[in-house]
Protein backbone atom coordinates (compact mmCIF):
# COMPACT_ATOMS: atom_id res chain seq x y z
CA UNK A 203 0.00 0.00 0.00
CA UNK A 204 1.41 3.42 -0.82
CA UNK A 205 1.42 5.98 1.93
CA UNK A 206 2.02 9.64 2.56
CA UNK A 207 4.20 10.96 5.39
CA UNK A 208 2.70 13.74 7.49
CA UNK A 209 4.02 16.00 10.17
CA UNK A 210 2.62 14.05 13.14
CA UNK A 211 4.52 10.98 12.11
CA UNK A 212 1.30 9.40 10.96
CA UNK A 213 1.00 7.96 7.50
CA UNK A 214 -2.31 7.91 5.71
CA UNK A 215 -3.65 5.22 3.45
CA UNK A 216 -4.05 6.84 0.04
CA UNK A 217 -7.33 4.96 -0.41
CA UNK A 218 -9.20 7.33 1.92
CA UNK A 219 -12.69 7.86 0.49
CA UNK A 220 -13.71 11.19 -1.07
CA UNK A 221 -15.67 13.64 1.01
CA UNK A 222 -14.35 12.52 4.38
CA UNK A 223 -12.32 14.75 6.72
CA UNK A 224 -8.58 14.77 6.09
CA UNK A 225 -7.60 16.60 9.27
CA UNK A 226 -9.01 15.82 12.70
CA UNK A 227 -9.97 18.24 15.46
CA UNK A 228 -6.59 17.56 17.06
CA UNK A 229 -4.86 18.91 13.97
CA UNK A 230 -3.59 15.45 13.04
CA UNK A 231 -4.32 13.76 9.75
CA UNK A 232 -7.11 11.17 10.00
CA UNK A 233 -5.91 7.64 9.31
CA UNK A 234 -8.28 5.38 7.37
CA UNK A 235 -7.95 1.64 6.89
CA UNK A 236 -7.94 -0.18 3.56
CA UNK A 237 -11.77 -0.25 3.60
CA UNK A 238 -11.95 3.52 3.96
CA UNK A 239 -13.04 3.34 7.61
CA UNK A 240 -11.30 5.45 10.26
CA UNK A 241 -8.90 3.25 12.19
CA UNK A 242 -9.64 3.50 15.90
CA UNK A 243 -6.23 2.33 17.09
CA UNK A 244 -4.46 4.73 14.69
CA UNK A 245 -6.36 7.94 15.57
CA UNK A 246 -6.89 9.86 18.77
CA UNK A 247 -10.29 9.34 20.33
CA UNK A 248 -11.12 12.97 19.63
CA UNK A 249 -10.46 12.59 15.91
CA UNK A 250 -12.16 9.20 15.74
CA UNK A 251 -15.31 10.70 17.29
CA UNK A 252 -15.15 13.69 14.99
CA UNK A 253 -15.11 11.48 11.89
CA UNK A 254 -17.94 9.40 13.33
CA UNK A 255 -19.92 12.64 13.74
CA UNK A 256 -19.97 12.35 17.54
CA UNK A 257 -17.66 15.32 18.12
CA UNK A 258 -17.53 18.57 16.14
CA UNK A 259 -14.20 20.29 15.54
CA UNK A 260 -15.94 23.56 16.47
CA UNK A 261 -16.76 22.14 19.94
CA UNK A 262 -13.06 21.95 20.58
CA UNK A 263 -11.97 25.19 18.94
CA UNK A 264 -14.60 27.35 20.63
CA UNK A 265 -13.53 26.16 24.08
CA UNK A 266 -9.87 26.64 23.39
CA UNK A 267 -9.51 29.93 21.54
CA UNK A 268 -6.04 31.39 21.93
CA UNK A 269 -4.25 28.10 22.40
CA UNK A 270 -1.08 27.60 20.35
CA UNK A 271 -2.17 24.47 18.50
CA UNK A 272 -5.24 22.33 18.54
CA UNK A 273 -3.18 19.20 19.02
CA UNK A 274 -1.59 20.47 22.19
CA UNK A 275 -4.85 21.22 23.96
CA UNK A 276 -7.29 18.74 22.52
CA UNK A 277 -6.23 15.67 24.42
CA UNK A 278 -6.91 16.85 28.00
CA UNK A 279 -10.41 17.95 26.97
CA UNK A 280 -11.26 14.40 25.99
CA UNK A 281 -12.42 12.05 28.74
CA UNK A 282 -11.38 8.47 28.22
CA UNK A 283 -14.53 6.35 28.17
CA UNK A 284 -14.51 3.23 30.29
CA UNK A 285 -14.05 -0.24 28.82
CA UNK A 286 -14.01 0.81 25.16
CA UNK A 287 -11.58 -0.17 22.39
CA UNK A 288 -8.35 1.84 22.70
CA UNK A 289 -7.40 4.82 20.59
CA UNK A 290 -3.82 5.36 19.43
CA UNK A 291 -2.79 6.93 22.75
CA UNK A 292 -4.30 4.36 25.12
CA UNK A 293 -2.92 1.59 22.99
CA UNK A 294 0.50 3.24 22.99
CA UNK A 295 0.63 3.81 26.76
CA UNK A 296 -0.39 0.22 27.50
CA UNK A 297 2.04 -1.16 24.95
CA UNK A 298 4.99 0.85 26.23
CA UNK A 299 4.09 -0.31 29.74
CA UNK A 300 4.26 -3.91 28.58
CA UNK A 301 7.49 -3.42 26.63
CA UNK A 302 9.36 -1.54 29.37
CA UNK A 303 8.09 -4.04 31.97
CA UNK A 304 9.50 -6.84 29.86
CA UNK A 305 12.84 -5.00 29.86
CA UNK A 306 12.61 -4.59 33.64
CA UNK A 307 12.16 -8.32 34.21
CA UNK A 308 14.53 -9.50 31.49
CA UNK A 309 17.51 -11.34 33.05
CA UNK A 310 20.69 -9.36 33.61
CA UNK A 311 22.61 -12.17 31.92
CA UNK A 312 20.15 -13.90 29.59
CA UNK A 313 20.78 -17.27 27.99
CA UNK A 314 21.09 -17.58 24.21
CA UNK A 315 17.52 -18.87 24.13
CA UNK A 316 16.21 -15.90 26.10
CA UNK A 317 18.04 -13.50 23.80
CA UNK A 318 16.62 -15.21 20.77
CA UNK A 319 13.09 -15.22 22.27
CA UNK A 320 13.25 -11.50 22.97
CA UNK A 321 14.47 -10.69 19.47
CA UNK A 322 11.67 -12.77 18.00
CA UNK A 323 9.13 -11.08 20.26
CA UNK A 324 10.22 -7.58 19.21
CA UNK A 325 10.15 -8.55 15.55
CA UNK A 326 6.71 -10.14 15.77
CA UNK A 327 5.42 -7.22 17.85
CA UNK A 328 6.55 -4.84 15.08
CA UNK A 329 4.54 -6.85 12.55
CA UNK A 330 1.28 -7.21 14.47
CA UNK A 331 1.05 -3.92 16.41
CA UNK A 332 -2.54 -2.76 15.82
CA UNK A 333 -1.69 0.82 14.75
CA UNK A 334 -0.31 -0.12 11.35
CA UNK A 335 1.53 3.09 10.55
CA UNK A 336 3.13 3.04 14.03
CA UNK A 337 4.15 -0.56 13.38
CA UNK A 338 5.64 0.38 10.00
CA UNK A 339 7.80 3.10 11.52
CA UNK A 340 8.83 0.75 14.34
CA UNK A 341 9.92 -1.86 11.79
CA UNK A 342 12.00 0.79 10.04
CA UNK A 343 13.59 1.66 13.39
CA UNK A 344 14.44 -1.99 14.08
CA UNK A 345 16.04 -2.26 10.66
CA UNK A 346 18.24 0.76 11.39
CA UNK A 347 18.88 0.01 15.07
CA UNK A 348 18.91 -3.71 15.69
CA UNK A 349 17.42 -4.68 19.09
CA UNK A 350 20.18 -5.10 21.68
CA UNK A 351 19.39 -8.07 23.89
CA UNK A 352 22.69 -9.21 25.43
CA UNK A 353 21.86 -7.80 28.89
CA UNK A 354 18.91 -6.25 30.70
CA UNK A 355 20.63 -2.86 30.77
CA UNK A 356 21.36 -2.99 27.06
CA UNK A 357 17.78 -3.87 26.15
CA UNK A 358 16.31 -1.30 28.57
CA UNK A 359 18.40 1.46 26.97
CA UNK A 360 17.67 0.29 23.42
CA UNK A 361 13.94 0.34 24.15
CA UNK A 362 14.20 3.75 25.77
CA UNK A 363 15.89 5.09 22.62
CA UNK A 364 13.19 3.50 20.46
CA UNK A 365 10.49 5.14 22.60
CA UNK A 366 12.33 8.47 22.37
CA UNK A 367 12.31 8.23 18.60
CA UNK A 368 8.49 8.16 18.76
CA UNK A 369 8.45 10.95 21.36
CA UNK A 370 10.48 13.18 19.03
CA UNK A 371 8.26 12.30 16.08
CA UNK A 372 5.21 13.37 18.11
CA UNK A 373 6.87 16.56 19.38
CA UNK A 374 7.17 15.26 22.95
CA UNK A 375 10.24 15.73 25.15
CA UNK A 376 12.88 13.02 25.21
CA UNK A 377 13.01 10.84 28.31
CA UNK A 378 16.40 10.62 30.10
CA UNK A 379 17.41 7.02 29.40
CA UNK A 380 19.68 6.94 32.47
CA UNK A 381 16.43 6.86 34.43
CA UNK A 382 14.69 4.00 32.61
CA UNK A 383 15.30 1.54 35.45
CA UNK A 384 13.93 3.86 38.12
CA UNK A 385 10.83 4.51 36.00
CA UNK A 386 10.16 0.88 35.10
CA UNK A 387 11.86 -1.32 37.68
CA UNK A 388 13.11 0.14 40.98
CA UNK A 389 10.86 3.17 41.44
CA UNK A 390 12.08 6.75 41.89
CA UNK A 391 14.93 7.46 44.29
CA UNK A 392 12.78 9.97 46.20
CA UNK A 393 10.66 7.05 47.41
CA UNK A 394 7.47 8.29 45.74
CA UNK A 395 6.75 4.80 44.40
CA UNK A 396 7.28 3.02 47.72
Ligand SMILES: Cc1cc2nc3c(=O)[nH]c(=O)nc-3n(C[C@H](O)[C@H](O)[C@H](O)COP(=O)(O)OP(=O)(O)OC[C@H]3O[C@@H](n4cnc5c(N)ncnc54)[C@H](O)[C@@H]3O)c2cc1C
Nearest residue numbers: 211290291294295297298335336340362365366368377382
Ligand atom coordinates in the same frame (compact mmCIF):
# COMPACT_ATOMS: atom_id res chain seq x y z
C1 LIG B 1 6.01 0.84 19.07
C2 LIG B 1 5.10 2.05 19.21
C3 LIG B 1 5.06 2.99 18.16
C4 LIG B 1 4.21 4.09 18.25
N1 LIG B 1 4.15 4.96 17.19
C5 LIG B 1 3.28 5.98 17.22
C6 LIG B 1 3.11 6.85 16.10
O1 LIG B 1 3.76 6.68 15.07
N2 LIG B 1 2.20 7.87 16.19
C7 LIG B 1 1.44 8.06 17.32
O2 LIG B 1 0.61 8.97 17.36
N3 LIG B 1 1.60 7.26 18.41
C8 LIG B 1 2.49 6.24 18.39
N4 LIG B 1 2.61 5.42 19.49
C9 LIG B 1 1.94 5.80 20.76
C10 LIG B 1 2.76 6.90 21.48
O3 LIG B 1 4.13 6.51 21.58
C11 LIG B 1 2.26 7.16 22.91
O4 LIG B 1 2.13 5.94 23.60
C12 LIG B 1 0.91 7.90 22.98
O5 LIG B 1 1.01 9.11 22.25
C13 LIG B 1 0.56 8.23 24.46
O6 LIG B 1 1.62 9.04 24.95
P1 LIG B 1 1.82 9.45 26.46
O7 LIG B 1 2.24 10.90 26.45
O8 LIG B 1 0.66 9.06 27.30
O9 LIG B 1 3.09 8.62 27.01
P2 LIG B 1 3.82 7.39 26.38
O10 LIG B 1 4.73 7.84 25.26
O11 LIG B 1 2.86 6.31 26.07
O12 LIG B 1 4.77 6.94 27.59
C14 LIG B 1 4.24 6.34 28.77
C15 LIG B 1 5.19 6.62 29.91
O13 LIG B 1 6.47 6.07 29.59
C16 LIG B 1 7.51 6.90 30.14
N5 LIG B 1 8.40 7.21 29.02
C17 LIG B 1 8.29 8.17 28.08
N6 LIG B 1 9.30 8.10 27.20
C18 LIG B 1 10.07 7.06 27.61
C19 LIG B 1 11.28 6.48 27.12
N7 LIG B 1 11.89 6.97 26.04
N8 LIG B 1 11.80 5.43 27.78
C20 LIG B 1 11.20 4.93 28.89
N9 LIG B 1 10.07 5.43 29.40
C21 LIG B 1 9.51 6.49 28.76
C22 LIG B 1 6.86 8.11 30.74
O14 LIG B 1 6.80 7.91 32.13
C23 LIG B 1 5.46 8.11 30.13
O15 LIG B 1 4.51 8.66 30.98
C24 LIG B 1 3.43 4.30 19.42
C25 LIG B 1 3.49 3.35 20.45
C26 LIG B 1 4.30 2.24 20.35
C27 LIG B 1 4.31 1.22 21.46
